[in-house]
Amino acid sequence: MGRLFWLLVIGLVAVATHISFLLFSPSLLYARQLNQQQVAIPTNAFQILGPENQSRLFPLLPSSSIVGVCRFDLAQGAVVLNAAMPSQYWTLTIYGRNGKEFYSLNDTQSGTSTFTVKLTAAKSAVELLTGNGEGDTAPRNLGWSVESSERSGLAVFWVPVSDRLMRASVLAALEKTSCDVEKKPDSL
Amino acid sequence: MRNISIVTVSLGLGVLLGYGSFVYAKDSYGMKSAAGGQGWQEWQLDQKQAMSAYTIAHFLTDGQLPPPANKNKFLFRKRDDAGNLLNGDCVFRLKGIIPPARWWNISLDGDQRDATTPAPQLTADDVVTFADGTAEIVISKYPQAGNWLRPANDSNFTLNLMIAGSTEGDEPPPLPALTRTGC
Numbered sequence: 001m002g003r004l005f006w007l008l009v010i011g012l013v014a015v016a017t018h019i020s021f022l023l024f025s026p027s028l029l030y031a032r033q034l035n036q037q038q039v040a041i042p043t044n045a046f047q048i049l050g051p052e053n054q055s056r057l058f059p060l061l062p063s064s065s066i067v068g069v070c071r072f073d074l075a076q077g078a079v080v081l082n083a084a085m086p087s088q089y090w091t092l093t094i095y096g097r098n099g100k101e102f103y104s105l106n107d108t109q110s111g112t113s114t115f116t117v118k119l120t121a122a123k124s125a126v127e128l129l130t131g132n133g134e135g136d137t138a139p140r141n142l143g144w145s146v147e148s149s150e151r152s153g154l155a156v157f158w159v160p161v162s163d164r165l166m167r168a169s170v171l172a173a174l175e176k177t178s179c180d181v182e183k184k185p186d187s188l
Numbered sequence: 189m190r191n192i193s194i195v196t197v198s199l200g201l202g203v204l205l206g207y208g209s210f211v212y213a214k215d216s217y218g219m220k221s222a223a224g225g226q227g228w229q230e231w232q233l234d235q236k237q238a239m240s241a242y243t244i245a246h247f248l249t250d251g252q253l254p255p256p257a258n259k260n261k262f263l264f265r266k267r268d269d270a271g272n273l274l275n276g277d278c279v280f281r282l283k284g285i286i287p288p289a290r291w292w293n294i295s296l297d298g299d300q301r302d303a304t305t306p307a308p309q310l311t312a313d314d315v316v317t318f319a320d321g322t323a324e325i326v327i328s329k330y331p332q333a334g335n336w337l338r339p340a341n342d343s344n345f346t347l348n349l350m351i352a353g354s355t356e357g358d359e360p361p362p363l364p365a366l367t368r369t370g371c
Contacts, residue, residue, distance in 0.1 A: 006194060006198045009198045009202065010201045010205065011202070012202070013198070013201075013205075013206065014201075014202045014205035014209065015206065016202075016206065017202060017205070017206025017207055017210070018206040018209050018210045020206075021206065021207060021210040022210055022213075022214075022241055022242070022245055025210075025245070026214075026244060026245040026248035026249050027248060029251070030249070030251060033250075033251030034251065051306070056251070057251075057252055057253055058253060059252055060231070060255040060350065061255055062293040062295060062307075062311070063295075063306040063307055063309070064306070064309065089290040089291050089352060091256045091259075091260070093256040095253055098244075098248075100235060100244060101235060101254075101256070101258075104256060105258070106258055106259060106353060108353070154253065156256065158256055160291045162291075162312065162314060
């Protein structure tokens, strides 16, 4: 009986440890590595990754392709991505701090190569109940609006490039992309 | 005293078992055998799939991000159809129709390749296919006529096939076969 009890304890502790590592360790380890290794990625600014950082962050993406990133932080307010993509296949994927995708788009789905995505923090349960945090709800011609339950994360623009001669023109198109904290309209 | 040591050993064993099973699961359960091709494996990136948590854990614990999943498929294999390890000293022939997609890429990821060296690769725009759409690519360290991929060195390598913007229907098409033709 005693032996069975301790075997049960071992089993329960093992299951709890397994679930804890699965839930918490990946995002903690990733955030630590991102802070330690990729310090070159500024917050709320668009940057095209160099080959080394691209290979480190996305080892499965072909090295010939072009990856642009925006490391967003919604603590200072909404973040607006003004995308200027080349006229070919591309994807935009937005990852939360925990590494999960919560928004994705490609050229066919967007139907346009220049567009805007506004990232806002999702309202908390308290804000929803109290009606606070409604903020500025005035409609604007801003393209897509995405609510993120994560306060920070990474928006990744990926463009495959086969021909080296095309690389310069694709880079020139993608470099026009921007990522900024939304400017508040002047109050009247 | 005896009870304290039993508690300590039980907790320690439980933690070790839990951690060990997590490490094993994140490196094994994030991928599955790809439909339509013997020997091909596929990363489970669709977050609706039960095991995708392990895929995400696999990448994040190495400081990486899972690649964009939207209509993209990431396939790979370490052995040919007969079960031989892929090695830079041997010659392999990849033959078949690449599944319909907006773009695709075939690359070789060697065991000893460092992150700064680009992987040998061919893309949808590089490969010349037969009239029926069949592609034939020879993987060899010596120059070959036609579509040729040269491994970075003589060590073992992984063959990656990335299918971007997949346009396949419900029935997955057959994947290209890989055979060893010489060593």
